[in-house]
Amino acid sequence: MVTIVGTLIFMLMIDWRIALAVVILTPLSLFVAAFIGKLSHKRFTEQQLLQGEISSYVEEHIGNQHIVKAFSYEERAIDDFEKLNSRLYDVGFKAQFAGALANPSTRFVNAMVYAAVGILGALAAVANSLSVGQLSCFLTYANQYTKPFNEVTGVLTQLQTALAAAGRVFDVLEAENETPDSENSPIISDCKGDVSIENVSFSYTKEKPLIKNFSLDVKSGSKIAIVGPTGCGKTTFINLLMRFYETDSGKISIDGIDIKSLSRDNLRRQFGMVLQDSWLFKGTIMENLRYGNENATDEEVVAAAKAAYAHSFIRKMSDGYNTVISEGGGNLSQGQKQLLCIARAMLTNPSILILDEATSSIDTLTEKRVQKAFAKMMEGKTSFVVAHRLSTIKESDVILVMKDGNIIEQGNHEELLAKNGFYYTLYTSQFAKA
Ligand SMILES: Nc1ncnc2c1ncn2[C@@H]1O[C@H](COP(=O)(O)OP(=O)(O)OP(=O)(O)O)[C@@H](O)[C@H]1O
Ligand SMILES: [Mg+2]
Known part of the structure; x- marks a missing residue:
């Protein structure tokens, strides 16, 4: 936040019009990131679901291995596990791939913003409203300004995994509570047993x-x-x-x-x-x-x-x-x-x-x-x-x-x-x- 606000102030001081262009164009990268995020969210949720399924499958079968052995279920259990596991592999691969797309895409958008600033600045320098020193200064600030946006999208994958996992935790937390005990409930201290x-x-x-x-x-x-x-x-x-x-x-x-x-x-x-x-x-x-x-x-x-x-x-x-x-x-x-x-x-x-x-x-x-x-x-x-x-x-x-x-x-x-x-x-x- 400090980087964004600080660089913004300096850019406004150098040339407010180009600064405005930067401010308007940079959030584009966030839209791109959000779009990709939406695409990959479903996969991340599915990945988390499968991970839960695998964990409970493994726990159940290891905890009850007597039954597995008694009914010679080992091979079928391994087959079932392999199926679950390969599904997790597929979904995980797709989720990670989609998630990993976000950062390069935002970087690309931000690089375009940087190029736009270069062109606008060069035009301004030619028209003599901006010195070459100021332009080079401005480009450095513009670069600094977009950095935090890139960093946010860099952790998008982790963020999405966490969000998908949190969703499952909230399912539990949001379950209906049992009716709370009333505050001034009577107390049985010496129960007769009727x-x-x-x-x-x-x-x-x-x-x-x-x-x-x-x-x-x-x-x-x-x-x-x-x-x-x-x-x-x-x-x-x-x-x-x-x-x-x-x-x-x-x-x-x-x-x-x-x-x-x-x-x-x-x-x-x-x-x-x-x-x-x-x-x-x-x-x-x-x-x-x-x-x-x-x-x-x-x-x-x-x-x-x-x-x-x-x-x-x-x-x-x-x-x-x-x-x-x-x-x-x-x-x-x-x-x-x-x-x-x-x-x-x-x-x-x-x-x-x-x-x-x-x-x-x-x-x-x-x-x-x-x-x-x-x-x-x-x-x-x-x-x-x-x-x-x-x-x-x-x-x-x-x-x-x-x-x-x-x-x-x-x-x-x-x-x-x-x-x-x-x-x-x-x-x-x-x-x-x-
Ligand atoms: N948690 C549950 N959710 C839904 N149905 C249940 C649940 N627990 C028991 N039941 C059903 O309620 C019925 C009565 O079950 P209960 O456990 O009270 O039987 P029980 O008389 O104690 O039998 P047992 O002699 O085998 O212990 C059964 O038909 C059972 O299927
Ligand atoms: Mg009973």
């Missing part, structure tokens, strides 16, 4: 209603079991309780307070949960266990691990509680991961417990023991347990039998068996002889 669900409806996609008019009243301290065929909406129901998704209509309240009026943080702190897929973070076992309760002492962590029957296998690991587990818990068995997740939930000592198939990967004996520990921890508190193995939920106060997003039967084990309905069929199918 849960009431009134006429809740919910669907992931508008066209496919899933949960319709779901109502349920849970008194504090009860053990609720949810059973039902795969895909009937058990996990969905839990997602709604935790406010991972918002209900379409109806109301869920905890201790009489609508969960939509609570802050998400306060709501989720009332729950302890162990989910279907046990996720652990890269870090030591100690750090992972402390995830929900950073103030827990080492003794408390060990006590939780003992209660979850994880202590013995942790102790056998190379560094005990300081063993680093890899991302997603790759260096642990499924059952071990689940035991760690259970210990993690136990350490938070929640008011309401959610177990979604939480013990499905653990051997039956350990499962029995862990469930005893849960029962002891949850005495007088509310818990929701999703289980396919019905033997594990027989003792629940209320068993909800779900089908296609609705509760079709409800009651305790004996009542439901006596009904001779869907639960009876489920139960007897698991214990044929019984």
Whole structure:
């Protein structure tokens, strides 16, 4: 900017008419650059898109190489990669080529401007309104003046790559936000664990209603079991309780307070949960266990691990509680991961417990023991347990039998068996002889 303004002042001082010609002609180069920029922009966007596709393809296939190998998919995976890669090569080549055209073209236009100044100046010198010294001075200034314009177009390629990438970042940033928590939301500090669900409806996609008019009243301290065929909406129901998704209509309240009026943080702190897929973070076992309760002492962590029957296998690991587990818990068995997740939930000592198939990967004996520990921890508190193995939920106060997003039967084990309905069929199918 300083160069442009400075040289402009000096040029105006020498001869304002030729200076004006320079000022009017130089932006021509910007038009040329903008035109080329427009031509290449599409290619740059496409290049960025392909780059993203390649990255995710590579990540997916390296992360899941067991599956790739198990189905002998290597060659097809390489083929697919080559196709993507050659498309990226083509698009990248074209984008870079078009982008690289901008600088020489602007230089060319600016050189024409320089020539025009030379001709106009020479004419003025012949007419004696400009000295030869002034002309040579002017030409130097005109050259200085166009330089910044050339430099801008020189980085046009980088600029366009950055813009195309930024476009993709903004797609994410512009995604709709979840409704913010209200500022003066009530705070539950000592949760009793009454849960009431009134006429809740919910669907992931508008066209496919899933949960319709779901109502349920849970008194504090009860053990609720949810059973039902795969895909009937058990996990969905839990997602709604935790406010991972918002209900379409109806109301869920905890201790009489609508969960939509609570802050998400306060709501989720009332729950302890162990989910279907046990996720652990890269870090030591100690750090992972402390995830929900950073103030827990080492003794408390060990006590939780003992209660979850994880202590013995942790102790056998190379560094005990300081063993680093890899991302997603790759260096642990499924059952071990689940035991760690259970210990993690136990350490938070929640008011309401959610177990979604939480013990499905653990051997039956350990499962029995862990469930005893849960029962002891949850005495007088509310818990929701999703289980396919019905033997594990027989003792629940209320068993909800779900089908296609609705509760079709409800009651305790004996009542439901006596009904001779869907639960009876489920139960007897698991214990044929019984
Ligand atoms: N994120 C999602 N987006 C769209 N549809 C979904 C999503 N998650 C689940 N669904 C659909 O909602 C239905 C209920 O899924 P849900 O996970 O609640 O089943 P589930 O009862 O927990 O089954 P499972 O016993 O296999 O865990 C399924 O038909 C599923 O296809
Ligand atoms: Mg589920």
